[in-house]
Amino acid sequence: MHRLAVPILCLMAACVPTSDSEVANRNAPVAIDLPPMKTFSNQRAGGVNRPNSQIAQDFLDLTFQMESGRPLPWLTKFEGPIKVGVRGKTPAGLEGDLARLLARFRSEARIDITRARSGEDAQIMVEAIPRKTLQRAVPQAACFVVPNVASWAEFKKNRGNGKTDWTRLSNRTKATVIIPNDVSPQEVRDCLHEEIAQALGPLNDLYRLPDSIFNDDNFHTVLTGFDMLILRAYYAPELKNGMTRGQAARALPALLNRLNPRGNRATNAGANRTPKQWNDAITRALALGTAQSQRASHAAKAVKIAKSQGWTDNRLAFSLFVQGRVSLASKPETAISAFVQSGNIYKQLYGASVHSAHVNTQMAAFALSSGQSDLAVRLTDESIPAARNSSNAALLATLLMIKAEALEAAGRKDEARRVRLDSLGWGRYGFGSERNVRMRLNEIKGLAPRRVRS
Known part of the structure; x- marks a missing residue:
């Protein structure tokens, strides 16, 4: 992604x-x-106004398919506490924006995630490199995330051999977020929000979502209330590593009604797929x-x-x-x-x-x-x-x-x-x-x- x-x-x-x-x-x-x-200093997430039945469909489409259209056979996520490390020549402001983001993950999505201390193993590594170097590897990308590697060097070594293929994962143990270190503070922050969120959870983007960072229209630059609800559901005990789409679909109604009781209402609008x-x-x-x-x-x-x-x-x-x-x-x-x-x-x-x-x-x-x-x-x-x-x-x-x-x-x-x-x-x-x-x-x-x- x-x-x-x-x-x-x-x-x-x-x-x-x-x-x-x-x-x-x-x-x-x-x-x-x-x-x-x-x-x-603070991002205001706002509420989620759509019915849970729509949110459930959004969750499934975000979770069980990639942007390329390739299906993901099962849900994968990290288990246990998650540490986030930083490597490379980091731009000014990154640490402050990262601290605020991790605090939001803890308070809004209820994810056990913290900044790794020096020398401590990290499940998610953020590595900052020059933009030209990044785009030589992935043209048109502002930043990206890859699974199963702990560094830019490891990504280059294993690129194309299947190790970094999201569709082959059975669970998540480590991932690396690659960001540029020579762009504006806002672009760095935006990359942290989207790519760490996708390292944790959904891998798809849907243009139909009006209130989400998981949308390539780039109107939302920081994680919204909808995004945090999706991540909170993702890491709820009702959803487990290895669940199929059908199993997740059966668990979501009760889960979302617990997390978002205001969304427990009927709707006549079905999910309108985007051709x-x-x-x-x-x-x-x-x-x-x-x-x-x-x-x-x-x-x-x-x-x-x-x-x-x-x-x-x-x-x-x-x-x-x-x-x-x-x-x-x-x-x-x-x-x-x-x-x-x-x-x-x-x-x-x-x-x-x-x-x-x-x-x-x-x-x-x-x-x-x-x-x-x-x-x-x-x-x-x-x-x-x-x-x-x-x-x-x-x-x-x-x-x-x-x-x-x-x-x-x-x-x-x-x-x-x-x-x-x-x-x-x-x-x-x-x-x-x-x-x-x-x-x-x-x-x-x-x-x-x-x-x-x-």
Whole structure:
């Protein structure tokens, strides 16, 4: 399993100048000292609102199949206390984020998991290596997890010989999470959340899940209440190593009713499976090495499939969101229409959620570039709380930067200065290096219409 290296934000594609001379004709780059990095001390998981019958189906589909479609014959998990070790040149902030994550596993998922002391054996090893080294082995991956090995060197030695094949496991005794050590603190944290969770439990991702990190849409960057419920069920005594799908299915209703009594209610909605053709279309639309026209074609195909399936859920909304992303540079009118439709669906389903915040970020960028500063402020104000509550510093910083530019354009300079300063602290966590923060800041500044000096 691996977290895909898919960029979250591409709002600049249709509006940013394409040459240095064009940039010079816009507003001058901001010269400002960066404040200290801001971090999220606590992640708020939120509740789980779906019926247990749906959650049971989600559990089975997450647990007994891999993303590739290969079935997993039985449930496997660690037995006994679990220790997590760290190896390699670790980036700043990793230990703090890891400590918070392990505390959440203990309190929310009730898993006996702790940080390994120096010299102590670890069942899960986190190894940090350069991103280029990682992607030479697994292209397009931001990070990944492999079973039955205790290091990067052991993974390379045994790759392809069956030892690291999840489908051959009868239980879990050790696993290694490979993460990059030269990316932003947020990307490191996101990798820790997803890959350690998959080292512990489910190995699949499902696009139909609106409230989970086990979803390649990358909207949720930290483990949610749903994810913790899945992991708590995974490590409950009712589910044992070696259980088949049928055995787990028979145990889940009573187990989930015990863990999640509020979900013990009837539902008329069955699990609507996602056809492989739609998954393939989305994957190809997001493939960065593919020609723009082909990506747009695949995105349009995903929208067509979603509508033909009669979907009105987050999969249709995400199809439209992807269509908007890949149409920004070539067909801005198509992009705007797709974003509007996507945003309307997300708002109807989930209100002012992180899903809507991603759409509003795109729309606010368009509003800023077209001189609609009041609209840009309104859209960012709608979405800043969701970005903050979802612990997404990159998204939060981007929204604040757009808002600052919109306030500046409206003549509200003091407010703009305060908001911009706030954005930079979050940007240091979300984007990493000072260079990356300044690039994003000046990229967004370039969206604002040229201001004529008097």
